Amino acid sequence: MASGKNPARERVIKAASHLFYMEGIRSVSMDAIAERAGVTKKTLYYHFTSKDELIAAHLAQRDQPNLAAFSMWLAEAEGLLPERIEHFFERMASAASHPKWKGCGFQRTTAELANAPGHPARRIGAAHKKKVEQWLEDELRGAGIAEAAPLARQISVLIDGAFASMLVHRDPGYARTAGMAARTLVETALRA
Amino acid sequence: MASGKNPARERVIKAASHLFYMEGIRSVSMDAIAERAGVTKKTLYYHFTSKDELIAAHLAQRDQPNLAAFSMWLAEAEGLLPERIEHFFERMASAASHPKWKGCGFQRTTAELANAPGHPARRIGAAHKKKVEQWLEDELRGAGIAEAAPLARQISVLIDGAFASMLVHRDPGYARTAGMAARTLVETALRA
DNA sequence: GTCTATAAGCCGATAGAC
DNA sequence: GTCTATCGGCTTATAGAC
Numbered sequence: 001m002a003s004g005k006n007p008a009r010e011r012v013i014k015a016a017s018h019l020f021y022m023e024g025i026r027s028v029s030m031d032a033i034a035e036r037a038g039v040t041k042k043t044l045y046y047h048f049t050s051k052d053e054l055i056a057a058h059l060a061q062r063d064q065p066n067l068a069a070f071s072m073w074l075a076e077a078e079g080l081l082p083e084r085i086e087h088f089f090e091r092m093a094s095a096a097s098h099p100k101w102k103g104c105g106f107q108r109t110t111a112e113l114a115n116a117p118g119h120p121a122r123r124i125g126a127a128h129k130k131k132v133e134q135w136l137e138d139e140l141r142g143a144g145i146a147e148a149a150p151l152a153r154q155i156s157v158l159i160d161g162a163f164a165s166m167l168v169h170r171d172p173g174y175a176r177t178a179g180m181a182a183r184t185l186v187e188t189a190l191r192a
Numbered sequence: 193m194a195s196g197k198n199p200a201r202e203r204v205i206k207a208a209s210h211l212f213y214m215e216g217i218r219s220v221s222m223d224a225i226a227e228r229a230g231v232t233k234k235t236l237y238y239h240f241t242s243k244d245e246l247i248a249a250h251l252a253q254r255d256q257p258n259l260a261a262f263s264m265w266l267a268e269a270e271g272l273l274p275e276r277i278e279h280f281f282e283r284m285a286s287a288a289s290h291p292k293w294k295g296c297g298f299q300r301t302t303a304e305l306a307n308a309p310g311h312p313a314r315r316i317g318a319a320h321k322k323k324v325e326q327w328l329e330d331e332l333r334g335a336g337i338a339e340a341a342p343l344a345r346q347i348s349v350l351i352d353g354a355f356a357s358m359l360v361h362r363d364p365g366y367a368r369t370a371g372m373a374a375r376t377l378v379e380t381a382l383r384a
Numbered sequence: 385g386t387c388t389a390t391a392a393g394c395c396g397a398t399a400g401a402c
Numbered sequence: 403g404t405c406t407a408t409c410g411g412c413t414t415a416t417a418g419a420c
Contacts, residue, residue, distance in 0.1 A: 013253065023307045023308060024304055024306060026216070026218035026221075026304075027307065040409050040410060040411095041411095042409060042410075042411095045394075046406095050393080059371065069214055101306065106360070107360065111303035111304060112216055112300075112303060112304050115219065115361060125358050129357070129360050129361065135272040137339070157354060157366060157373065159353070160360070161352045161356065162349060164392085165321070165348070165349050167303065167353050168318050170318075174345070174349060177345045177349055178349045181373070184377055187378065221416070221417060221418080223418090232385085233385085233419080234385090234420080242418085303405060
């Protein structure tokens, strides 16, 4: 479905994704998306019946790549679990150091749609974060942590806290702060 | 109209504050604010030269009450520091249980203004979070923690992570998750 | 309360593929 | 011939600002 079979549709999602992440949801117009995608608004509304649907499609497309990046950041790390977790947060910090970085798209979209709890994009965002949590739980259990679920939840809270703090203060150092906390929590769990 | 004890400017800020928090920044119009405040748009633009200025004023007004609430949540707690910190997060959870709760206004405003790093409201938001961090540091040091600064930073990341996670999943339980993590971190620091 | 700009969404028509 | 994907222009509502 999302293969190269539909150039225009793909270009629209790509354009929307870029603009939504860079500018925010509500400040981006459908006209701007159409222009950037190189299609007319008629084509845009042929593929997406509303802006809300396009917002959801944009987040849906970011789901897997995001999970893959997270997975890689942990997989590439060497050493024992505490060091590997800390490396993960170090990678968050370096990602946030890029000048175009503007926080977590899922979190920002959720914040901007706080008045629309049933919005399709909200569901996709929540599902994405749950997947992160589940992935963490599997990794922790695989590394020998017995009570993996609560620790995975705690680390996922630290991840989102790092995203939020780095954006507020424009300081990647907060990911390292979160990493130290996560390391302490993992070490404590390993001792139990 | 009904001025006197309730000056127009105050009513405008109060109306804006309510609408911005409930609906988000960009989805609230100046007309809606004027209507809710019971003033004409002429009066509104007499007190605030732009919407951006009003956004900043709204956050500035929330700064002190927010800090006061945080302070109370910790002050009212009994027991030792780890229990008191956990109580703080429990109070976050109960605040988030109210049906009208929609996350942290500072965090959501920052997210919505992610494309405007120099926006006055961004500076006020960042300053507010720094004050929270500083207040935590003072409290921790007062409770006998030597290296209070890094721990305060870690707990502030947990606070923002709790705000973000509770909003995404619409589940106050994430504040308790953050509370357990914070408790572990405090206990570890106390042992050092 | 008026102005100007711009937002989201809609419509009839059409060229090429099957 | 029908179907699919595309195009340009238009309507109505509402935005911020004075």
